[in-house]
Amino acid sequence: MADSSTLSARFPVKRPFGPLGRASIAAKLALGYGLLGTFSIVAVSAVFYTGTIGVLDDNLDGKIVMQSDRLIEHARFPGHGALVEEVRRQLADGVDSDREIFQLITGNGVPAAGNLDAVPAGAQPAPPPRAMMVTTVVKRDGHERPARLYLRPMADGGLLIVGRDLSEQHAVREVIWRALLAGAGVSLLLTVGGALLFRRGIEGRLGEIRRTAAQIEAGNLSHRIPVSGGDEFALLNRDINRMLDRIELLMEGIRHVSNAIAHDLRTPLSRIRGRLDDALRHEMTVPRLSGAAHDAIDDIDDLIRLFERLLQIAEAESGMRARLFERLDLGRVVADIGEMYEAIAEDGGIALTVDAPASLYVDGDRNLLASAVASLLDNAIKYAGPGAAIRVRAGLHHGQASIAIHDNGPGIPEAERDKVTQRFYRLDKSRHLPGNGLGLSIVSATATSHGGSLTLEDGAPGLVARILLPLASG
Amino acid sequence: MMENRVRCLVIEDEVETSNYICKGLREAGYLVTACATGPDGLDYATGEQWDLIILDRMLPGRIDGLSIVDKLRALGKQTPVIIVSALTTIDARVTGLRGGADDYLSKPFAFSELLARVEALLRRSAPGADSTQLQVADLTLDLRTMRVTRGPKVITLQPREYRLLEYLMRNENQVVTRTMLLESVWDYHFDPQTNVIDVQISRLRAKVDKDFPVMLIHTLRGVGYRMGAGASDETGQGLG
Numbered sequence: 107m108a109d110s111s112t113l114s115a116r117f118p119v120k121r122p123f124g125p126l127g128r129a130s131i132a133a134k135l136a137l138g139y140g141l142l143g144t145f146s147i148v149a150v151s152a153v154f155y156t157g158t159i160g161v162l163d164d165n166l167d168g169k170i171v172m173q174s175d176r177l178i179e180h181a182r183f184p185g186h187g188a189l190v191e192e193v194r195r196q197l198a199d200g201v202d203s204d205r206e207i208f209q210l211i212t213g214n215g216v217p218a219a220g221n222l223d224a225v226p227a228g229a230q231p232a233p234p235p236r237a238m239m240v241t242t243v244v245k246r247d248g249h250e251r252p253a254r255l256y257l258r259p260m261a262d263g264g265l266l267i268v269g270r271d272l273s274e275q276h277a278v279r280e281v282i283w284r285a286l287l288a289g290a291g292v293s294l295l296l297t298v299g300g301a302l303l304f305r306r307g308i309e310g311r312l313g314e315i316r317r318t319a320a321q322i323e324a325g326n327l328s329h330r331i332p333v334s335g336g337d338e339f340a341l342l343n344r345d346i347n348r349m350l351d352r353i354e355l356l357m358e359g360i361r362h363v364s365n366a367i368a369h370d371l372r373t374p375l376s377r378i379r380g381r382l383d384d385a386l387r388h389e390m391t392v393p394r395l396s397g398a399a400h401d402a403i404d405d406i407d408d409l410i411r412l413f414e415r416l417l418q419i420a421e422a423e424s425g426m427r428a429r430l431f432e433r434l435d436l437g438r439v440v441a442d443i444g445e446m447y448e449a450i451a452e453d454g455g456i457a458l459t460v461d462a463p464a465s466l467y468v469d470g471d472r473n474l475l476a477s478a479v480a481s482l483l484d485n486a487i488k489y490a491g492p493g494a495a496i497r498v499r500a501g502l503h504h505g506q507a508s509i510a511i512h513d514n515g516p517g518i519p520e521a522e523r524d525k526v527t528q529r530f531y532r533l534d535k536s537r538h539l540p541g542n543g544l545g546l547s548i549v550s551a552t553a554t555s556h557g558g559s560l561t562l563e564d565g566a567p568g569l570v571a572r573i574l575l576p577l578a579s580g
Numbered sequence: 581m582m583e584n585r586v587r588c589l590v591i592e593d594e595v596e597t598s599n600y601i602c603k604g605l606r607e608a609g610y611l612v613t614a615c616a617t618g619p620d621g622l623d624y625a626t627g628e629q630w631d632l633i634i635l636d637r638m639l640p641g642r643i644d645g646l647s648i649v650d651k652l653r654a655l656g657k658q659t660p661v662i663i664v665s666a667l668t669t670i671d672a673r674v675t676g677l678r679g680g681a682d683d684y685l686s687k688p689f690a691f692s693e694l695l696a697r698v699e700a701l702l703r704r705s706a707p708g709a710d711s712t713q714l715q716v717a718d719l720t721l722d723l724r725t726m727r728v729t730r731g732p733k734v735i736t737l738q739p740r741e742y743r744l745l746e747y748l749m750r751n752e753n754q755v756v757t758r759t760m761l762l763e764s765v766w767d768y769h770f771d772p773q774t775n776v777i778d779v780q781i782s783r784l785r786a787k788v789d790k791d792f793p794v795m796l797i798h799t800l801r802g803v804g805y806r807m808g809a810g811a812s813d814e815t816g817q818g819l820g
Contacts, residue, residue: 400801400802403802407690407802410688411771414686414771418669418670421669421671430670430674442768445740446766446772446776446780449776449779449780449783450774450775450776450779453779471670472768473670473768473769473770474670474770476768476770477771477772480772480773481773484772484773484774487774488774545773
C-alpha cells in the first residue's frame with residue numbers, strides 16, 4: 107500500500123476539475139443548460155409580449171381612426187358648430203371618457219372644443235400636412251400623460267385630434283415586463299442551481315471512479331468502485347469492476363507463474379549446470395562426457411517442452427485462432443486418443459473404457475482438442491494409479507458437446523478444484539510426480555478458446571474432468 | 581552414389597544454426613549450399629535445381645521464408661521445402677504448411693529430427709516402386725491382403741499396429757522420430773506428455789521381434805526408431 111499523502115498529491119481527487127469550468131464536462135453542461143434556459147425564457151417572453159401588448163396597440167389605433175372618421179362626418183356642414191357639438195357630446199357620454207381624448211382646433215389655432223389643456227407638440231406651430239398617428243405626451247387635467255393621438259387636418263385649416271390616454275396601458279405594460287423579468291430571474295436561478303447540483307452529483311460519482319483508479323495504480327488491486335442504484339454510472343461502475351476482477355485474476359496468474367517459473371525452471375537449469383560442471387571437473391573420459399551431454403540435452407528438451415506449453419497457453423488465451431478452426435468429429439478424436447492410450451493404461455493395470463460415438467460435430471482445432479483429451483487421460487492415469495478404472499465418454503451434455511473423463515482415483519478436494527487449472531499449480535506439493543503443472547491450464551485455455559469450458563466434478567468416487575464445447579451450428 | 585549426391589540449399593541467417601544444419605547434412609553425405617538473406621535465398625532457390633530446400637521463416641532483407649516458397653511454387657517448382665522457425669505456434673505452422681512448405685520444424689530442434697524429416701521428404705519425392713508387398717529381412721507385409729508374416733509365422737495385428745508397421749517398413753533403415761510417427765500413423769500433431777508411442781512400439785515389437793534371433797525394430801535413444809535387419813549399437817538401451 108502506498109502512503110496516502112503521496113497518493114492524494116498525485117491524484118487531487120478532492121477538487122477533481124480544478125477551477126470552475128476548466129475542461130469540466132459537468133461545468134460545460136451546467137453552463138450550456140443555463141444558456142439554453144435563458145434563451146428559452148427570452149423566446150417565450152417575446153412571444154407572450156407581442157401576443158398581448160402588441161395586440162392592444164393595434165386595436166387601439168383602429169378604434170381611434172374609426173372615431174375620427176365618424177367625427178369628421180359632422181364637419182361637412184359649414185362652420186364647426188355640428189362638430190363642436192358632437193365632440194362635447196362624446197366627452198360627456200360617460201363611456202370611456204377618462205381615457206378618450208378629443209380636441210378640435212380651428213384654422214387660426216384656437217381650441218374650439220376638447221379635453222386637452224394645451225395643443226400637443228405634433229400640432230404646433232402648424233397642423234401636419236396630412237393625417238398621422240403619433241405617440242406623445244399631452245397635458246390633461248393639469249397632468250402630463252402619455253397618449254396616442256390621430257392628428258387629422260381639416261379642409262379649412264383646422265385640426266381634429268382624436269386619441270387615447272396611454273397611462274393605464276403603460277402601467278399594464280410595466281406589470282407584464284416586471285412579471286417577465288421576475289420569471290426569467292427565477293428560472294435562471296433554478297437552471298443554474300440545478301446545473302450546479304448536477305455537476306456536484308457527477309463529480310461525486312466520477313470521484314469514486316478516480317479514487318479507485320488511483321488505488322489500483324498504487325498497486326491495491328482489490329479496490330473496487332462502490333456500486334449503488336441502477337443508473338448509467340452504476341452500470342459503468344459494474345463494468346469497470348468486472349474488468350478489474352479479470353485484471354486482478356490475470357495479475358495473480360502472472361505472479362503465480364513467475365513464482366512457478368522461478369522454481370520449475372531453476373531446478374532443471376541447476377541440474378544441467380551441475381551435471382556439466384561435474385563432467386568437466388572429473389576424469390574427462392569420452393563416455394562420461396557424452397553421457398553428460400545426453401543428459402543435458404534431455405533436460406533442455408524438457409525445458410523447451412515447458413516453454414512450448416507456456417506459449418501454447420498464451421496462444422489459446424489470446425483467442426486468435428478461431429479463423430483456423432474447422433468442422434471436426436469430436437467423437438472420432440476422442441476414439442483416436444482413447445485408442446492411443448489403451449496400451450499404456452493396460453500396462454499400468456488400469457481398465458480404460460472409451461465410449462465415443464461418431465458424428466459429434468464441433469468447430470475447432472483437431473490437434474489442440476486431441477492434445478487436451480490426451481492431457482486429461484495422462485492425468486487420470488497418473489493420479490488414479492494402478493488398479494483404477496477410467497471411463498472416457500463423448501456425447502451430448504445439456505445441449506453441448508461433452509468429453510468426460512471419469513476415474514475412480516482419489517479425486518481432487520473441492521477446495522483445490524478451482525486452483526488446479528491455474529498455471530503451475532500442483533496437487534503434489536512435493537513435486538515428485540512427473541509433470542509441470544501446466545496440463546490442466548492448457549486444457550482449460552483450449553476449451554475457453556473454443557468457446558467452451560473445463561469443469562472438474564466430484565466423481566463419487568474419483569474425479570470427472572469434463573470439457574464442454576458448443577456444437578457446430580447448422 | 582557419389583555422382584548422384586543430394587543437393588541441398590540452406591537459407592538461414594543465424595550463423596550458428598546454419599553451421600549446425602550444414603555440418604550435419606554434410607556428415608549425412610549431402611552437398612550443401614548455404615546463404616543468409618532473403619534476396620540471396622530467393623536467387624539461389626529459383627536459379628538452380630535443388631533436391632531439397634531448408635529455410636528459416638524470418639530472414640533479413642525484406643523477403644521472408646514464406647515468400648520464397650510462394651515464388652518457388654508460382655514458378656511451378658515442386659522442390660521439397662522444410663521450414664525451420666522459432667515461430668512455434670500452431671497458427672504459424674498452419675500458415676507455413678498452407679503456404680506451400682512440405683514440413684515445418686520449430687526451433688530449437690534436434691538435428692536427428694531434422695535429418696529424419698529430410699530423408700522422409702526425399703523418399704516421398706523420389707519416384708518409388710509401387711509394390712504391393714513390403715519386405716524387411718524375413719518380415720513381409722502384403723498391402724493387398726494386409727497379411728503380415730515373419731518367416732513361416734503369421735502375425736496378427738490391430739489396425740493401428742498394422743499402419744505403424746507399414747510406416748516403419750516403408751522407411752526401412754531410416755530414422756523415424758516419435759513426432760513423425762504421431763503425424764503419419766495417427767495423423768495428429770501434438771506433444772503427448774507420456775510415452776504413448778513407445779508403448780505402442782513395444783507392443784508391436786513384442787509381436788514382430790519376440791522369439792526371433794534378429795531384432796528388426798531398433799530404438800535410438802533420444803531420437804526415435806529405425807527398422808532394419810542391421811544391428812544397432814543402441815538397441816536395447818532405450819525404452820523398448
